[in-house]
Amino acid sequence: MSDNQITIGRLSNSTGVNIETIRYYEKIGILPIPHRSAGGHRLYNRFESDRLKFIRRCRKLGFSLDEVRTLLRVGDDQFSCDTVKKITENQIKSIRTRIRDLRKLEKRLVELADQCNTNDNTSCPMINALYQS
Amino acid sequence: MSDNQITIGRLSNSTGVNIETIRYYEKIGILPIPHRSAGGHRLYNRFESDRLKFIRRCRKLGFSLDEVRTLLRVGDDQFSCDTVKKITENQIKSIRTRIRDLRKLEKRLVELADQCNTNDNTSCPMINALYQS
DNA sequence: CTACAACCTGTAGTAACTACAGGTTCAAGA
């Protein structure tokens, strides 16, 4: 209604974040408590919208909500830039580990799939391999 | 007590699977219901132990419990070898996608971390980048 | 026979949402 105030539905549309997720973020205290209309509907302004987008970007980069919480405190100037760098470097490390692990998995699965010779025998060589390996 | 019957604790030790996890697998029907001692303690034999190890190997390869359930039905000769191959190939595909996504993340995070010049300014360039990107 | 380790059941918690049910408010058209 008034300038720059949007409902949760519009916020959801403009950010691509589910309404339930927005309410969930508020509940766990990662999004600020918004103003309400006379009837009790949530009304958001630019600040909250930016924060929501920030959260989503972080989530897409693989940060946990707990890490996002810390990053937000940095944005609110409660922590130093150092903290951000540390969190990010940890994140990079864990991503590299995950990539390595996934590559190993891939290799093993390709090996296993190769043993599957697509016949309709009652015994499957891949299953047998898994039972023994 | 009798030959080859072991308690849940021993099964847990020999497989490295948590006692609670073993009971959980039974509850969701992925492990068969074991015999019980007179007093009601679970007693496992070789068959169940092998099945548990199989489940764990599959989990380590990134299969979901639902997929493991299907693989087990194959082991029990209810489905053909084809099914196994299909599940495995899907698994390989999804792993490759995950690897690609993680590589992108890694790249972006390294870029962001580079903007962090580790000074104690109140404004952090990485956070600013995240708020705008 | 007594300790006490190992087991039992059942419930609740974890992460990060999603999906209802059952009720209220808002806004546009008649």
Next chain:
DNA sequence: TCTTGAACCTGTAGTTACTACAGGTTGTAG
């Protein structure tokens, strides 16, 4: 002004794959 229905509200339960209790029972070694 009234009505209708979309959009909103709260609160609870479900998802995946476990893990962690609490409070009680059984097994076994000394």
